[in-house]
Amino acid sequence: xxxxxxxxxxxxxxxxxxxxxxxxxxxxxxxxxxxxxxxxxxxxxxxxxxxxxxxxxxxxxxxxxxxxxxxxxxxxxxxxxxxxxxxxxxxxxxxxxxxxxxxxxxxxxxxxxxxxxxxxxxxxxxxxxxxxxxxxxxxxxxxxxxxxxxxxxxxxxxxxxxxxxxxxxxxxxxxxxxxxxxxxxxxxxxxxxxxxxxxxxxxxxxxxxxxxxxxxxxxxxxxxxxxxxxxxxxxxxxxxxxxxxxxxxxxxxxxxxxxxxxxxxxxxxxxxxxxxxxxxxxxxxxxxxxxxxxxxxxxxxxxxxxxxxxxxxxxxxxxxxxxxxx
Numbered sequence: 583x584x585x586x587x588x589x590x591x592x593x594x595x596x597x598x599x600x601x602x603x604x605x606x607x608x609x610x611x612x613x614x615x616x617x618x619x620x621x622x623x624x625x626x627x628x629x630x631x632x633x634x635x636x637x638x639x640x641x642x643x644x645x646x647x648x649x650x651x652x653x654x655x656x657x658x659x660x661x662x663x664x665x666x667x668x669x670x671x672x673x674x675x676x677x678x679x680x681x682x683x684x685x686x687x688x689x690x691x692x693x694x695x696x697x698x699x700x701x702x703x704x705x706x707x708x709x710x711x712x713x714x715x716x717x718x719x720x721x722x723x724x725x726x727x728x729x730x731x732x733x734x735x736x737x738x739x740x741x742x743x744x745x746x747x748x749x750x751x752x753x754x755x756x757x758x759x760x761x762x763x764x765x766x767x768x769x770x771x772x773x774x775x776x777x778x779x780x781x782x783x784x785x786x787x788x789x790x791x792x793x794x795x796x797x798x799x800x801x802x803x804x805x806x807x808x809x810x811x812x813x814x815x816x817x818x819x820x821x822x823x824x825x826x827x828x829x830x831x832x833x834x835x836x837x838x839x840x841x842x843x844x845x846x847x848x849x850x851x852x853x854x855x856x857x858x859x860x861x862x863x864x865x866x867x868x869x870x871x872x873x874x875x876x877x878x879x880x881x882x883x884x885x886x887x888x889x890x891x892x893x894x895x896x897x898x899x900x901x902x903x904x905x906x907x908x
Contacts, residue, residue: 625775628661641877647781648877652763655770662773664689664698669762679750682706683758687765699772703764705757712753716742801841816863
């Protein structure tokens with residue numbers, strides 16, 4: 583494929599030679615077949631050589647097509663020479679403190695200005711990762727009956743309780759950005775051939791202002807709380823598994839997108855592993871390896887490698903260690 587050939591279908595403005603009833607001619611249909619074959623080959627080559635299965639797409643579940651991440655969507659937009667236009671938002675605020683947002687993103691050709699795809703995405707503080715939080719026994723509000731709350735055991739037999747999140751407004755901007763992210767992924771999946779490779783049912787950078795930095799720090803606090811529920815040996819060895827780093831200092835430097843992706847993966851494993859199991863690390867590594875292998879295998883049959891854990895020292899997160907925590 584030479585540098586002047588575009589892989590974007592040239593349907594808008596194309597004059598079709600009719601064979602009957604306004605349909606394209608047989609020769610034109612053969613041209614379209616050849617074009618689509620070439621597009622498919624280029625797209626698969628790009629995904630295989632330029633996209634990371636642990637960053638740009640992922641598979642957590644029972645197989646099927648991999649899901650496209652926000653970074654992966656941006657990569658594909660660059661390949662297709664399109665960019666996201668202005669995002670249209672529909673927001674809803676409730677007296678209970680809940681906030682919902684629906685975003686619509688349109689992809690525009692950098693060459694012609696034509697609209698080549700549109701996607702919508704929604705998010706709400708009613709989603710479990712925003713509506714609830716895990717609390718130590720001494721952090722459970724007095725008006726809640728612990729016997730009615732969902733619990734989770736840490737490896738050293740400590741109990742965490744799932745309680746309503748009292749600070750929903752702290753997540754409003756996070757929900758807004760998540761809706762925009764999902765809309766971008768949805769729009770990218772509507773580009774030619776992309777939905778053949780990536781799952782259309784899944785949802786799938788450094789902060790630029792103080793509000794985004796606050797959101798990043800909020801995710802970092804969630805990560806710190808989760809890490810403290812793990813035994814120290816598992817805690818340190820889990821860093822390369824979930825965060826692709828080897829020290830806790832590196833975790834604190836991760837972007838909002840990287841932290842969010844790690845928490846999504848942790849949530850996906852919540853009901854698949856026993857967090858107090860002596861084989862927890864091996865269980866996590868096995869599921870993570872299977873996830874990466876599944877994503878690549880669905881596309882090419884390749885098998886990615888896995889990172890080896892290294893040691894670290896302390897957890898310098900801003901929240902103090904609970905008195906009865908791990």
